[in-house]
Amino acid sequence: MLLAGDCAHLLSPFGARGLNSGVADAENAAWKLAFVLRGWAPESLLESYHVERHAAALENLDVTGATMRFLVPGTDAEHVRRRAVLDRAVTDRAAWSDVDSGRLSEPFWYVDSPLTTPCAARPFAGRPPRGTLPRPGPGVLVPDAPVRAADARRFRELVSSGVLVLTTAGVDTAAVTAAATEPCAPVRVLDLAALDHTGALGEALDARPGEVWVVRPDAHVAAVLTDPAGVAPALRRALGTPVSAADDARSGAGAGA
Numbered sequence: 001m002l003l004a005g006d007c008a009h010l011l012s013p014f015g016a017r018g019l020n021s022g023v024a025d026a027e028n029a030a031w032k033l034a035f036v037l038r039g040w041a042p043e044s045l046l047e048s049y050h051v052e053r054h055a056a057a058l059e060n061l062d063v064t065g066a067t068m069r070f071l072v073p074g075t076d077a078e079h080v081r082r083r084a085v086l087d088r089a090v091t092d093r094a095a096w097s098d099v100d101s102g103r104l105s106e107p108f109w110y111v112d113s114p115l116t117t118p119c120a121a122r123p124f125a126g127r128p129p130r131g132t133l134p135r136p137g138p139g140v141l142v143p144d145a146p147v148r149a150a151d152a153r154r155f156r157e158l159v160s161s162g163v164l165v166l167t168t169a170g171v172d173t174a175a176v177t178a179a180a181t182e183p184c185a186p187v188r189v190l191d192l193a194a195l196d197h198t199g200a201l202g203e204a205l206d207a208r209p210g211e212v213w214v215v216r217p218d219a220h221v222a223a224v225l226t227d228p229a230g231v232a233p234a235l236r237r238a239l240g241t242p243v244s245a246a247d248d249a250r251s252g253a254g255a256g257a
């Protein structure tokens with residue numbers, strides 16, 4: 001049983017995160033259910049729903065709870081802090097963000113998810129500064145951009161039809177394509193240059209020659225690899241199959257891929 005939306009987590013309305021995160025719950029659950037029910041992934045994939053969306057709920061609670069505690073202090077200490085921040089905010093603009101975090105809903109980053117292959121060359125720098133997005137990399141929602149493809153005009157639309165393996169210049173596409181046929185699931189390999197007629201996608205991803213990007217159907221990056229040998233293990237991991245230490249070494253997980 002997967003719980004989604006308000007029945008899974010009640011957030012204070014400050015931050016516009018309740019419905020937004022409910023939709024993200026549904027996006028996360030939908031592709032996993034489809035893949036498991038069609039036999040494309042093991043049932044263990046469904047376990048990752050809680051891991052990923054519970055972590056997202058905690059992040060949302062942290063941000064919205066801070067605003068709520070400021071607006072409606074529940075303890076003496078919270079009252080004292082509120083008074084001090086308001087006094088400081090009269091002259092100190094930096095204190096304004098303590099009055100209102102200004103952190104409206106943002107997609108959670110599945111950096112620590114068991115489905116994500118980490119990449120030491122693209123480390124996650126933690127919660128991004130207010131109003132900014134994290135640099136695209138493993139776990140992060142891909143930026144959107146126009147693409148030229150038979151079945152889509154936007155990148156996020158393109159990725160929703162299965163797992164996407166995106167190759168950049170200099171990649172051995174034959175090896176990547178062979179690896180992508182290993183899982184019995186809808187995985188397609190596309191060349192970034194062929195899709196990216198405006199250059200906006202490569203720029204938004206900050207994609208480098210020699211990289212292979214694995215993107216999930218909910219548009220989160222599962223892996224960024226520099227060795228085609230890492231593609232098969234990264235796909236196995238993204239689809240909820242446990243991977244061995246030897247697989248980890250091949251995909252460069254945590255070792256500066």
Ligand SMILES: Cc1cc2nc3c(=O)[nH]c(=O)nc-3n(C[C@H](O)[C@H](O)[C@H](O)COP(=O)(O)OP(=O)(O)OC[C@H]3O[C@@H](n4cnc5c(N)ncnc54)[C@H](O)[C@@H]3O)c2cc1C
Nearest residue numbers: 004005006007012013014015016017018019020021022105
């Ligand atoms: C003042 C306020 C402002 C908000 N502003 C924002 C915002 O700006 N951005 C944002 O993202 N979120 C916002 N939210 C939160 C957002 O409204 C909720 O998170 C969202 O509506 C939850 O959607 P849901 O589908 O999970 O639950 P609900 O919207 O509660 O839907 C559940 C549905 O199930 C029905 N139901 C219940 N029991 C049964 C039953 N036994 N059988 C059949 N049907 C049943 C209910 O009638 C209801 O229609 C705000 C909330 C409030 C209160």
